[in-house]
Amino acid sequence: MRVVILPSELEAGTFIANIIAEFISHKENAVLGLATGNSIVLTYQALIEQYKDGKISFKKVTTFNLDEYIGLESNCEQSYRYYMDNTLFNHLDINKKNTHIPECFNNEFKATCNNYESMINDYGGIDIQLLGIGTNGHIGFNEPTSSLASRTRVKTLAENTIQNNSRFFDETEIQPRLAITMGIGTIMEAKQIILVGLGKHKSQAIADAIEGPITSFCPGSILQQHDNVIVVIDEHAASKLKLYDYYINTEKMHQQYMC
Ligand code: F6R
Numbered sequence: 001m002r003v004v005i006l007p008s009e010l011e012a013g014t015f016i017a018n019i020i021a022e023f024i025s026h027k028e029n030a031v032l033g034l035a036t037g038n039s040i041v042l043t044y045q046a047l048i049e050q051y052k053d054g055k056i057s058f059k060k061v062t063t064f065n066l067d068e069y070i071g072l073e074s075n076c077e078q079s080y081r082y083y084m085d086n087t088l089f090n091h092l093d094i095n096k097k098n099t100h101i102p103e104c105f106n107n108e109f110k111a112t113c114n115n116y117e118s119m120i121n122d123y124g125g126i127d128i129q130l131l132g133i134g135t136n137g138h139i140g141f142n143e144p145t146s147s148l149a150s151r152t153r154v155k156t157l158a159e160n161t162i163q164n165n166s167r168f169f170d171e172t173e174i175q176p177r178l179a180i181t182m183g184i185g186t187i188m189e190a191k192q193i194i195l196v197g198l199g200k201h202k203s204q205a206i207a208d209a210i211e212g213p214i215t216s217f218c219p220g221s222i223l224q225q226h227d228n229v230i231v232v233i234d235e236h237a238a239s240k241l242k243l244y245d246y247y248i249n250t251e252k253m254h255q256q257y258m259c
Contacts, residue, residue: 001223002230002254003210003247005238009198012232013042016130016194019230020047021056023128031120032063033129033187034088035140036080039196040132041087048091058094062123064116065101066131066140067181070154071174074103078168078175102152102180113152113180120186129190133197136160137205137218141181144217150183184222192228195220197237206233207240 006012020043024030034040050056065080074081081101089099100119104112120126131139136158142150143158157165157177169175187193197206209220210231223229238244 001210002251003238003241004230004232004251005241005244005247006232006234009042009234012196012198012234013040014046016043016196016232017046017050019194020128020130021050024058024061025056027127028060029123030061031123031125031127032061033126033182033190034063034065034084035130035132036065036067036083036087037132039198039202040130043130043196044088048088051092058092061094062098063094063100064120064123064126064182065099066129066187067179068102068104069176070104070109070178070180071176073105078173079103102182104180109154109180113154116152116180116182117186126190127192129187129193131187131193131195131220133195133202133205133209133220134158134161135164135201135205137208137220139184139187139195139220139223141179142184142187142219144219146184146216146219148214148216148219148222149185151186152180152182155179155181184219188222188226192230193223193226194230194232195223197231197233199234200236200239202233202237203240206231206237207242211242 006015065084068080072079076082081103089096102116133139136144141155141157157179162175166175208218212218212221214221214224
């Protein structure tokens with residue numbers, strides 16, 4: 001696992017955006033796995049800037065999002081489709097037909113989930129999967145005790161996740177308790193994974209994911225078993241890491257010899 005600790009949230013976002021920009025500039029028909037949430041916004045803003053500066057194009061890029069709530073219309077401001085359109089897609093030259101989100105409006109959940117898995121396979125799998133991490137260690141909406149081999153499926157949200165995300169819903173709105181999420185097994189098949197964690201409130205989940213035992217109690221810890229993972233964190237999110245100095249030194253070496 002490559003652990004990159006950066007002084008600020010902005011630098012973390014720019015760092016991730018640069019990796020993606022470099023990748024899509026060289027890979028024809030790149031397939032990206034995308035996340036929603038606060039932590040990834042600065043990455044998306046940096047990508048939009050690079051696109052506006054004429055440095056990159058998303059015309060041939062295909063995307064698959066990690067998850068979507070069940071029970072919200074796509075034009076609902078809290079849906080992840082709405083988030084993706086407004087935070088990223090509407091500002092790029094991407095063809096919306098190439099942007100996939102595990103939405104289900106007809107209660108055919110099993111078929112939707114199986115179809116999502118098949119589509120990812122048909123596109124040759126995900127090249128780079130972006131992930132945030134929940135304060136409870138979830139990746140996607142794979143809550144603690146999710147099977148480490150799970151596939152795309154309906155998942156009941158943990159109380160902690162519902163509370164963390166309640167800030168996006170006002171009192172009159174019904175907040176979904178179910179979502180469709182890529183499974184942990186699905187995520188682990190991505191060729192490369194980049195996880196972002198920002199802020200002190202993520203420090204315990206980050207420490208558990210990087211330095212704790214591999215356990216379904218912290219779904220993010222499964223990334224220790226993937227051979228191409230970059231964890232990008234700011235100093236606050238890194239504050240509970242026991243091997244903090246080692247990661248800083250290792251990254252210095254990486255920059256000196258591998259870049
Ligand atoms: C979002 C997702 C979640 C978030 C995680 C962190 O699509 O799958 O796992 O990445 O909850 O969210 P933020 O970044 O808002 O703290």
